[in-house]
Amino acid sequence: MNLFQRALKNKQLVVGSVLGLVVLALGAFGPLIFGAYDTQDLLLGHKPVGTPGFPFGTDALGRDLAARATYGIRISLFVAVSVTAIAVVLGTTIGLIAGYVKGAVDTVTSWIVDFVWGFPLILVAVLAAASIGSGLVPVILAVGLVNTVAIARVVRGEVLGISEREFVVAAKAGGYSSVRIVFRHIVPNVIPVALVLSSYYVAVSIIAEASLSFVGLGAQPPLPSLGQMVSDGRNFIRLNHWEATIPGAVIFVMVLSVSLIGDGLRDLLDPRLRTAVERASAT
Amino acid sequence: MESSANHDPVVNGATNLVANYQSGKISRRQFGKGLLALGLSTGAASAILAACGGSDSGTSDAGETTDTVASGEPKVGGQLREGYNRDVSKHDPITTNWYDPAFSCIYETIVTDDYDGNTVPQFASDWSVSEDGMTYTFTIPEGRVSHSGGAMGAQQVAEILQTIKDTSFIGGVSTVPMEGYSVEGNTVVLKMKNAWLGALNPHKTGYWALANIDTWKAAGGADPSSTYGTESADGTGPFTHTEWVPGSHTLVTRWDAYPGSNTPYITNKGAAYLDSVRWSVITEAGQRATQLESGELDTLIGPSFADLERLRGNPDLTVIQHPEWSGYHLTMNRDYPEFFGDQLTRQGLSHALNRQGMVDAILFGNGDPTYGPFPKTDRQYEPKVEEYNQYDVELAKSKLAEAGWVAGADGVLERDGTRFEFDYVVEDTTEQKQVAEAVAQQFKEVGVIANLKVVDRSVWFEQASGEGRKAAPMALFFWLWPVPLDILVIFGSSETIPVPNFSHAVEPTIDAAIDEWRLAGTEEASVVASSKFQLEWADKLPYLPLMNQYATFVHQNYVKNWQPFVWNLYPVYNDVWMDK
Numbered sequence: 001m002n003l004f005q006r007a008l009k010n011k012q013l014v015v016g017s018v019l020g021l022v023v024l025a026l027g028a029f030g031p032l033i034f035g036a037y038d039t040q041d042l043l044l045g046h047k048p049v050g051t052p053g054f055p056f057g058t059d060a061l062g063r064d065l066a067a068r069a070t071y072g073i074r075i076s077l078f079v080a081v082s083v084t085a086i087a088v089v090l091g092t093t094i095g096l097i098a099g100y101v102k103g104a105v106d107t108v109t110s111w112i113v114d115f116v117w118g119f120p121l122i123l124v125a126v127l128a129a130a131s132i133g134s135g136l137v138p139v140i141l142a143v144g145l146v147n148t149v150a151i152a153r154v155v156r157g158e159v160l161g162i163s164e165r166e167f168v169v170a171a172k173a174g175g176y177s178s179v180r181i182v183f184r185h186i187v188p189n190v191i192p193v194a195l196v197l198s199s200y201y202v203a204v205s206i207i208a209e210a211s212l213s214f215v216g217l218g219a220q221p222p223l224p225s226l227g228q229m230v231s232d233g234r235n236f237i238r239l240n241h242w243e244a245t246i247p248g249a250v251i252f253v254m255v256l257s258v259s260l261i262g263d264g265l266r267d268l269l270d271p272r273l274r275t276a277v278e279r280a281s282a283t
Numbered sequence: 284m285e286s287s288a289n290h291d292p293v294v295n296g297a298t299n300l301v302a303n304y305q306s307g308k309i310s311r312r313q314f315g316k317g318l319l320a321l322g323l324s325t326g327a328a329s330a331i332l333a334a335c336g337g338s339d340s341g342t343s344d345a346g347e348t349t350d351t352v353a354s355g356e357p358k359v360g361g362q363l364r365e366g367y368n369r370d371v372s373k374h375d376p377i378t379t380n381w382y383d384p385a386f387s388c389i390y391e392t393i394v395t396d397d398y399d400g401n402t403v404p405q406f407a408s409d410w411s412v413s414e415d416g417m418t419y420t421f422t423i424p425e426g427r428v429s430h431s432g433g434a435m436g437a438q439q440v441a442e443i444l445q446t447i448k449d450t451s452f453i454g455g456v457s458t459v460p461m462e463g464y465s466v467e468g469n470t471v472v473l474k475m476k477n478a479w480l481g482a483l484n485p486h487k488t489g490y491w492a493l494a495n496i497d498t499w500k501a502a503g504g505a506d507p508s509s510t511y512g513t514e515s516a517d518g519t520g521p522f523t524h525t526e527w528v529p530g531s532h533t534l535v536t537r538w539d540a541y542p543g544s545n546t547p548y549i550t551n552k553g554a555a556y557l558d559s560v561r562w563s564v565i566t567e568a569g570q571r572a573t574q575l576e577s578g579e580l581d582t583l584i585g586p587s588f589a590d591l592e593r594l595r596g597n598p599d600l601t602v603i604q605h606p607e608w609s610g611y612h613l614t615m616n617r618d619y620p621e622f623f624g625d626q627l628t629r630q631g632l633s634h635a636l637n638r639q640g641m642v643d644a645i646l647f648g649n650g651d652p653t654y655g656p657f658p659k660t661d662r663q664y665e666p667k668v669e670e671y672n673q674y675d676v677e678l679a680k681s682k683l684a685e686a687g688w689v690a691g692a693d694g695v696l697e698r699d700g701t702r703f704e705f706d707y708v709v710e711d712t713t714e715q716k717q718v719a720e721a722v723a724q725q726f727k728e729v730g731v732i733a734n735l736k737v738v739d740r741s742v743w744f745e746q747a748s749g750e751g752r753k754a755a756p757m758a759l760f761f762w763l764w765p766v767p768l769d770i771l772v773i774f775g776s777s778e779t780i781p782v783p784n785f786s787h788a789v790e791p792t793i794d795a796a797i798d799e800w801r802l803a804g805t806e807e808a809s810v811v812a813s814s815k816f817q818l819e820w821a822d823k824l825p826y827l828p829l830m831n832q833y834a835t836f837v838h839q840n841y842v843k844n845w846q847p848f849v850w851n852l853y854p855v856y857n858d859v860w861m862d863k
Binding site: 038039040042045046060061062133134216220221222232234236237238239 | 587721734
């Protein structure tokens with residue numbers, strides 16, 4: 001059975017992928033279907049789901065929740081992908097260097113990683129916002145920084161283990177350069193870990209962006225971040241709960257989809273990676 | 284609105300009750316209890332019941348109401364838990380930039396307003412004004428002390444008032460016609476430079492609260508490092524400053540040595556009934572009503588208007604609403620002349636705003652659009668301002684075009700190579716964010732981009748109050764003051780740049796109207812000057828007026844005598860007690 005056939009038999013991967021495709025389609029085409037996210041009609045505020053012309057209803061300013069939620073998907077995905085790309089590239093590089101070089105480099109790197117890892121995400125985000133202002137950039141930097149050290153920790157541990165394996169020892173004994181050993185023998189063994197971790201951290205990033213926007217540190221109005229929409233909508237939860245429920249449900253489906261894909265990938269690529277991922281999840 | 288025409292809270296309350304009873308929202312028993320809670324006699328309550336509900340007043344209802352009367356004697360004790368819709372300001376009348384309800388507990392002012400807006404004594408036992416309007420004399424009661432035990436005689440009162448006038452930024456700019464204070468025996472004498480009808484108004488506000496000047500100085504005075512108002516406060520009011528935690532709460536506790544109020548309408552002439560009052564800061568609009576309904580709060584200032592209908596239908600609660608002397612305005616920093624330097628552009632922006640739409644959508648109809656500086660319920664409101672600034676998108680576009688703005692490739696206006704796009708600062712509260720977003724989108728519809736920066740209160744003040752271009756190009760602000768003209772002149776005067784003239788606007792005709800008002804010694808002269816001021820404001824637009832909201836308060840029915848009314852911003856807490 002080839003990889004594709006095995007993937008089709010993996011229920012988590014299939015369900016996650018279908019949900020993911022739906023979310024992607026909504027993010028890609030939703031704004032084209034529902035129109036601009038900031039068009040307001042002050043006479044049409046707080047309309048419930050199913051209102052003609054507004055399938056998801058409207059918010060306080062009469063803005064179409066469907067248009068805003070689908071645009072919010074774009075923002076969430078943009079942040080999640082940006083953050084994860086930063087984190088995977090930097091985290092993997094740092095973990096590789098620390099784990100392979102060892103010694104003082106590993107000690108200093110580990111100290112810095114542990115130091116950053118000790119700060120709550122929200123505090124890092126506040127510091128970033130205080131330094132460069134509110135908006136998506138500080139969110140990406142803050143979440144990217146924290147996720148980078150998380151990935152660096154896991155990759156470093158993997159590299160420490162792989163470095164002791166026979167094929168690496170043999171390569172060293174054969175006089176190959178460190179660069180060759182790292183790229184030919186270690187990196188290929190670390191990539192599956194990084195891939196699975198990246199799916200996990202996409203989900204983490206979506207939640208982090210939504211959380212930071214919920215407390216006002218993320219996207220600034222009128223950009224419709226899903227977290228900010230939940231925050232705004234909860235003020236009218238008794239009047240028209242859809243204003244909070246719709247963006248909340250979108251966040252839920254996005255995270256569920258990415259999590260299922262991650263779990264499916266893990267099982268597909270290497271069941272033994274479960275331990276590493278669970279370790280990352282625990283931290 | 285329950286009481287736009289009538290400012291008597293008893294009448295307002297009775298009107299609410301009648302409406303709720305007739306609509307079936309409350310039972311006959313609750314209706315009767317409500318009337319009695321308002322202080323109406325059993326006979327009056329029965330008469331209203333009969334008028335509203337027919338003549339079949341059952342004996343059980345009568346029995347209930349009699350019981351309520353029997354238990355109507357004020358009960359001593361308990362903590363009043365009040366929800367507050369803003370963060371707390373320091374309890375220092377001189378250095379604060381806002382005064383909170385705790386000021387009504389900790390401090391007294393020398394005079395105050397009664398239910399009809401007439402001046403009555405508060406700390407002073409009496410006051411008078413000379414026939415020529417040049418001298419005000421306040422009689423200070425003998426033997427009064429502040430919470431710390433320090434003397435609060437005429438000397439101390441004159442000194443704190445003079446310090447407020449000389450030191451407070453609000454005091455200095457709003458007391459231009461005042462010469463100063465002196466002591467004659469047991470009286471404080473205020474000498475005027477010219478007769479001015481508005482002389483007493485500032486004295487009724489929290490910014491003129493009578494603090495013990497020695498304590499204030501000892502804590503650091505006006506120095507930014509002073510601990511006065513945060514760690515301590517020393518007034519003569521019925522409660523003492525106990526805890527002050529920004530972002531969380533404020534606590535005051537009963538001052539047992541309080542000798543009683545000189546204010547005629549305050550019925551409790553001794554120490555307060557309540558043990559303490561605690562204000563919880565709840566800036567998330569949706570949380571306020573929920574906490575009141577769940578019993579975590581006894582009273583609430585400023586519920587979300589989205590929750591008002593539900594609160595009105597709750598038989599355990601009473602909603603009080605009346606006009607509020609407040610308003611939402613947009614600053615337009617004139618040190619960005621490329622955007623706001625010309626009147627045509629400002630007028631174009633103003634015509635782009637659907638004020639009534641914002642009142643309906645954001646305030647749920649609980650307010651009025653404002654086309655000039657004043658709320659329309661003010662006594663000196665000039666209705667001719669409504670000839671200006673009406674919503675008309677086509678007119679907005681034509682004014683902007685006439686001002687030289689042309690649409691760029693992306694639809695955003697440009698003039699002389701400058702794109703009409705600027706930063707727009709707004710305080711991080713639910714209502715203000717909504718107003719700011721609504722405004723920004725309406726600007727966008729005429730090709731103007733206002734980029735919102737949502738910041739907390741202190742950052743807002745910092746970014747709105749800078750000199751020159753250090754201040755944001757545009758900021759949304761909300762003002763609240765018992766007498767609109769008193770505060771609006773200092774927002775519009777060229778003497779007060781950059782604070783609180785956040786727009787840095789120099790308008791000679793507005794300055795002239797302010798000068799005329801400051802020289803107004805009669806009601807007629809004051810009205811004429813006020814009218815000029817409003818019309819010039821509506822035309823020259825130092826700020827963009829948006830709308831004003833109605834003051835709204837809610838209390839559990841077991842809370843008695845908690846009666847905010849139109850002439851005071853906050854309730855009088857010395858009379859409040861709880862029947863639970």
